[in-house]
Amino acid sequence: MINSPERVAPDTLARVQAEIERLGFRPSRAAQSLKQERAGAWGLELNSAGFGRLGAILDTFLIELTTGAAERGSHVVPFTAADSAEPLPAYERLVASRVADGFVLTDTRRDDPRPAWLEAHRVPYAAFGRVWDDPGITSWVDVDGASGVDAAVRHLADQGYERIGYLGWPEGSPVGDDRRSGWVRATTDLGLAHPEWQATSTQSLPAACRAAAGLLDQLGLPGRSARPGRPGRSGPGVAIVCASDALALGAWRVLVERGLEPGVDVGLVCFDDTDIAEALDLSSLHQPLDRVAERVLHLLATGPDSRDPAGGLLLPPELVVRSSSKPAGNRTTRKEK
Amino acid sequence: MINSPERVAPDTLARVQAEIERLGFRPSRAAQSLKQERAGAWGLELNSAGFGRLGAILDTFLIELTTGAAERGSHVVPFTAADSAEPLPAYERLVASRVADGFVLTDTRRDDPRPAWLEAHRVPYAAFGRVWDDPGITSWVDVDGASGVDAAVRHLADQGYERIGYLGWPEGSPVGDDRRSGWVRATTDLGLAHPEWQATSTQSLPAACRAAAGLLDQLGLPGRSARPGRPGRSGPGVAIVCASDALALGAWRVLVERGLEPGVDVGLVCFDDTDIAEALDLSSLHQPLDRVAERVLHLLATGPDSRDPAGGLLLPPELVVRSSSKPAGNRTTRKEK
DNA sequence: TTGTACGCGTTATCAT
DNA sequence: ATGATAACGCGTACAA
Numbered sequence: 001m002i003n004s005p006e007r008v009a010p011d012t013l014a015r016v017q018a019e020i021e022r023l024g025f026r027p028s029r030a031a032q033s034l035k036q037e038r039a040g041a042w043g044l045e046l047n048s049a050g051f052g053r054l055g056a057i058l059d060t061f062l063i064e065l066t067t068g069a070a071e072r073g074s075h076v077v078p079f080t081a082a083d084s085a086e087p088l089p090a091y092e093r094l095v096a097s098r099v100a101d102g103f104v105l106t107d108t109r110r111d112d113p114r115p116a117w118l119e120a121h122r123v124p125y126a127a128f129g130r131v132w133d134d135p136g137i138t139s140w141v142d143v144d145g146a147s148g149v150d151a152a153v154r155h156l157a158d159q160g161y162e163r164i165g166y167l168g169w170p171e172g173s174p175v176g177d178d179r180r181s182g183w184v185r186a187t188t189d190l191g192l193a194h195p196e197w198q199a200t201s202t203q204s205l206p207a208a209c210r211a212a213a214g215l216l217d218q219l220g221l222p223g224r225s226a227r228p229g230r231p232g233r234s235g236p237g238v239a240i241v242c243a244s245d246a247l248a249l250g251a252w253r254v255l256v257e258r259g260l261e262p263g264v265d266v267g268l269v270c271f272d273d274t275d276i277a278e279a280l281d282l283s284s285l286h287q288p289l290d291r292v293a294e295r296v297l298h299l300l301a302t303g304p305d306s307r308d309p310a311g312g313l314l315l316p317p318e319l320v321v322r323s324s325s326k327p328a329g330n331r332t333t334r335k336e337k
Numbered sequence: 338m339i340n341s342p343e344r345v346a347p348d349t350l351a352r353v354q355a356e357i358e359r360l361g362f363r364p365s366r367a368a369q370s371l372k373q374e375r376a377g378a379w380g381l382e383l384n385s386a387g388f389g390r391l392g393a394i395l396d397t398f399l400i401e402l403t404t405g406a407a408e409r410g411s412h413v414v415p416f417t418a419a420d421s422a423e424p425l426p427a428y429e430r431l432v433a434s435r436v437a438d439g440f441v442l443t444d445t446r447r448d449d450p451r452p453a454w455l456e457a458h459r460v461p462y463a464a465f466g467r468v469w470d471d472p473g474i475t476s477w478v479d480v481d482g483a484s485g486v487d488a489a490v491r492h493l494a495d496q497g498y499e500r501i502g503y504l505g506w507p508e509g510s511p512v513g514d515d516r517r518s519g520w521v522r523a524t525t526d527l528g529l530a531h532p533e534w535q536a537t538s539t540q541s542l543p544a545a546c547r548a549a550a551g552l553l554d555q556l557g558l559p560g561r562s563a564r565p566g567r568p569g570r571s572g573p574g575v576a577i578v579c580a581s582d583a584l585a586l587g588a589w590r591v592l593v594e595r596g597l598e599p600g601v602d603v604g605l606v607c608f609d610d611t612d613i614a615e616a617l618d619l620s621s622l623h624q625p626l627d628r629v630a631e632r633v634l635h636l637l638a639t640g641p642d643s644r645d646p647a648g649g650l651l652l653p654p655e656l657v658v659r660s661s662s663k664p665a666g667n668r669t670t671r672k673e674k
Numbered sequence: 675t676t677g678t679a680c681g682c683g684t685t686a687t688c689a690t
Numbered sequence: 691a692t693g694a695t696a697a698c699g700c701g702t703a704c705a706a
Contacts, residue, residue, distance in 0.1 A: 003701070009675060026433035030370035031699035034682050039367065041414075046400050059396045063383050066415045075414050075436065077378075078403045096363035099412065205616040249616055256593045275393075276613065279542045279586060340685070346691055368683035371698050 002027075033098070041075040042300055043091070043100035047084045047107060056274040057287060058106065061128065064293035065104060072297060076104070088117050095123055102300050108132065108140070110174060115139075126299035128292055130312060132174050139304045140312035141295040145175060145271070148285040148317035149182030152241050152269040155283075155319055157190050160327050161239035161267040165197035165215050167208070167251060168243040179243045179271060201247060208250025215240060216254060216266070237327060239267025245276040245284065252280055252324075262324035269325050271317070283325035285317040339364075370435070378412040379637055380428070380437035384421045384444060393611040394624060395443065398465065401630035402441060409634060413441070425454050432460055439637050445469065445477070447511060452476075463636035465629055467649060469511050476641045477649035478632040482512060482608070485622040485654035486519030489578050489606040492620075492656055494527050497664050498576035498604040502534035502556050504549055504588055505580040516580045516608060538584060545587025552577060553591060553603070574664060576604025582613045582621065589617055589661075599661040606662050608654070620662035622654040 002020075005013055019025070033039050044065065066076050077100050081090040091114065094100040102124030105114055110132050118125045119137070127140035149166075156164050166183040169176030180198070187193040197219060201211035219238045242248040248270030255262055262268045262282065269283045277284035295313055339357075342350055356362070370376050381402065403413050414437050418424040428451065431437045439461030442451055447469050455462045456474070464477035486503075493501050503520040506513035517535070524530040534556055538548035556575045579585040585607030592599055599605045599619065606620045614621035632650055 007675080012676080024433060026430070026435075027701095028371070028699055029434045029436045030367050030376065031682090032701080033367035034365070034371050034684090034698090035700050035702085037682070046403055048397075048400060056393060056396075059399075060385075062396075062399075062415065063385060063417060066383055067417045070416065075416070077412050078399065078415065079407065079412070080400060080404045093363070096361060097366045098363075099366045205618070246612075246616065249613075253593065253617075256590060259594070275583075279583060281542065344691080349692080364685095365683050368698090369685080371682090371700090372684045372686085374698070 037098075039098050039101050040073065041077045041100050042069060042297075043094045043103040044076050044078050045087060045090065045103070045106070046078045046080050047087075056276075057272055057289065061106070061289045061293060064290045065296065068290075068293045068297045072301065074297075088113060091117065091123075095121065102126075104128065104296055104300070105140075124300055124303065126296045127312075128296055130174070137304075138312050139299050141292050141299070142312060142314055143287045143292070144314040144316050145179035146182035146185065147314075148271065148319070149179050149241055149243075150186040151182075151316070151319050152283075152285060153183055153186035153192075154190070155321070156239045156241070156267050156269060156325060157186075157192065159237075159267065159325055161237035161325075162192060163194070163197070163219050163238045164192055164267075165194075165199070165219050165238070165240045166243075167199050167201065167212055167215055167240050167247050169247075170200045170202065176243055183241055201250065203244065203246045205246070205250050205253070208247045209254055212240070212247070212251035212254045216251075216258075237267060238265075239269070239325070242268070242270040245270050245272045245274045245282075248282055248284075249276055249280070252282065263326045264328045267325045267327070269319070273320055277320075277322070281322045281324060283322045284320050286320045287317050288315050291315055374435075376435050376438050377410065378414045378437050379406060379634075380431045380440040381413050381415050382424060382427065382440070382443070383415045383417050384424075394609055394626065398443070398626045398630060401627045402633065405627075405630045405634045409638065411634075425450060428454065428460075432458065439463075441465065441633055441637070442468075442477075461637055461640065463633040464649075465633055467511070474641075475649050476636050478629050478636070479649060479651055480624045480629070481651040481653050482516035483519035483522065484651075485608065485656070486516050486578055486580075487523040488519075488653070488656050489620075489622060490520055490523035490529075491527070492658070493576045493578070493604045493606060493662060494523075494529065496574075496604065496662055498574035498662075499529060500531070500534070500556050500575045501529055501604075502531075502536070502552050502575070502577045503580075504536050504538065504545070504552055504577050504584050506584075507537045507539070513580055520578055538587065540581065540583040542583070542587050542590070545584045546591055549577070549584070549588035549591045553588075553595075574604060575602075576606070576662070579605070579607040582607050582609045582611045582619075585619055585621075586613055586617070589619065600663045601665045604662045604664070606656070610657055614657075614659075618659045618661060620659045621657050623657045624654050625652050628652055 029040065044062070069076050079090055079094060081087040091103060103118065105125055105127035106129060108127050108129035108131055112133060115131050115134065115137055125139060129140065130142045131137040131140050153164055164187060166180060168180045171177060197215070199211040199215040201207040240251055242251055248268060251268055252262060255266055260266055270277055271285045273284035273286035292315060366377065381399070406413050416427055416431060418427040428440060440455065442462055442464035443466060445464050445466035445468055449470060452468050452471065452474055462476060465479070466477065467479045468474040468477050490501055501524060503517060505517045508514060534552070536548040536552040538544040577588055579588055585605060588605055589599060592603055597603055607614055608622045610621035610623035629652060
């Protein structure tokens with residue numbers, strides 16, 4: 001009766017509604033789950049690695065996911081795998097005890113055992129991050145790193161920077177290679193290609209600093225000693241695009257140490273738009289996590305769209321322009337909060 | 338039979354176990370919840386403010402909480418309040434539909450409506466963060482900011498720093514005032530008290546930089562220009578304790594801009610031990626989130642301990658010593674990863 | 675249009 | 691020691 005109000009007399013409906021209000025009645029989730037044979041919840045594996053790699057991204061994603069799920073009458077159940085190298089038992093438990101109807105995958109990687117296992121057990125899932133192992137799997141959403149970096153390069157070029165280098169992760173990581181390819185593509189298109197203007201580093205700060213320092217030297221940047229009077233510019237504008245906020249922090253540090261100001265002296269754009277980017281006022285590529293969450297939940301609810309067998313969905317990140325990509329000439333005020 | 342194996346004949350038990358294995362039987366969580374009239378889950382409100390203020394702390398806390406809950410056979414159900422200023426309806430919904438048996442509160446604040454509401458409705462809860470409004474409530478765990486900062490000051494004094502300033506948040510926030518009191522206490526105890534050696538700032542970087550610069554001037558620190566040859570030390574060692582990693586980032590920037598090296602030239606210790614502290618190699622006060630989570634879950638499971646009516650539990654943070662609090666003389670190697 | 679009865683999967687109680 | 695049964699709260703199919 002509650003679930004099909006149109007089949008009931010108006011006055012009885014009103015009477016029932018009144019009682020519901022009066023008693024504060026809410027259906028019991030457990031009883032609903034039992035009857036409907038579905039939990040009304042999606043599992044989300046929390047692995048410290050994921051939080052680490054994604055920086056402050058995953059917590060925002062969790063909020064979006066939680067909010068979106070609530071709008072669709074579901075919950076998110078976070079869980080951890082005892083051994084993050086062997087995540088399957090944890091998934092199996094949740095499925096077997098029917099705590100989760102399906103899963104949201106994050107931190108997808110090469111040789112990820114989860115998609116195959118979930119397919120084999122006919123457990124619904126949707127991934128934030130491409131499913132790299134099987135192009136036939138389309139149940140994912142990801143952020144288009146290449147087009148993001150491409151846009152960053154074009155933005156820098158628009159701002160007048162001409163010598164645009166790239167500070168990325170060592171080759172081999174799918175995400176890193178994807179992002180780098182955007183730099184290659186855009187600099188080539190713009191006639192600014194210099195394949196040697198790149199450096200790689202892990203996420204560790206000392207390594208990032210070393211890599212950034214080397215890259216800046218390559219790009220022909222004068223050290224602090226060479227510019228005592230701080231003249232406007234010392235040649236064609238130099239800029240760096242970084243594959244992550246952590247790398248950008250290293251580059252930022254080197255700039256500050258050399259007495260250079262991000263933006264004015266060297267352009268800097270990074271990926272992920274975490275707290276760090278905001279704190280340092282760095283231009284950054286912001287991932288549309290709300291739309292990712294929406295899409296993931298949609299995939300979960302409906303299954304991969306059979307009309308769209310082409311593949312998963314690639315969402316472009318949005319470039320948030322801050323002072324680190326504004327040359328002196330282009331800005332009105334400086335360092336105002 | 339499963340739940341009281343001692344009341345069953347050994348051979349039948351074995352037979353049943355074998356079938357359980359063979360069939361892969363797992364009790365349905367929904368049916369259990371229905372029968373036992375408890376959800377087996379604890380609600381956790383996710384508000385962007387909390388994630389913001391706590392920095393990268395809350396995501397780690399969530400992992401600890403999730404892991405700990407799993408060990409006790411429960412789950413964590415994250416949820417968001419549509420209007421974070423009016424969180425109660427969201428709590429009410431979860432209670433009414435019996436999705437959560439109780440709640441973990443974070444981001445407790447003055448005039449927090451949640452504890453009173455939960456008490457009134459006899460809903461179990463435990464807070465990470467003191468319940469400021471009612472000293473009679475003991476269902477909380479918190480990190481002892483005062484003793485943490487106290488320890489940081491003593492550590493700096495041990496390392497030979499003598500002029501120890503404090504960079505904190507504006508007065509009025511309970512957490513900030515608590516941390517500051519540790520500085521007051523320790524400097525007084527050590528005979529190093531200089532109430533004027535403090536500055537306040539919000540979490541924003543420009544503000545933090547301004548405050549840090551002013552504080553350093555007060556502490557009598559020479560600028561870069563005054564120490565061209567970089568002599569070992571230019572007077573009694575200067576150090577700053579910061580109320581957060583964000584403030585420390587501001588202080589760090591000012592130091593680097595002035596050509597000073599954290600630790601060698603100016604001691605620096607901060608609170609929270611987020612990625613930033615680790616990245617910049619800053620000594621930091623690490624919150625024992627695993628123990629906080631343990632205790633919160635314990636409180637939830639047993640209710641506030643009636644034998645311990647004194648109040649909640651205050652856990653001391655652990656000082657992680659990195660290069661930013663090691664004067665040149667005390668260190669063996671520098672800047673090694 | 676309204677009422678009733680069954681069953682979802684467990685657990686606990688009660689006879690056997 | 692074991693097997694049968696009721697009830698947890700809801701949704702739905704079917705009867706009235």
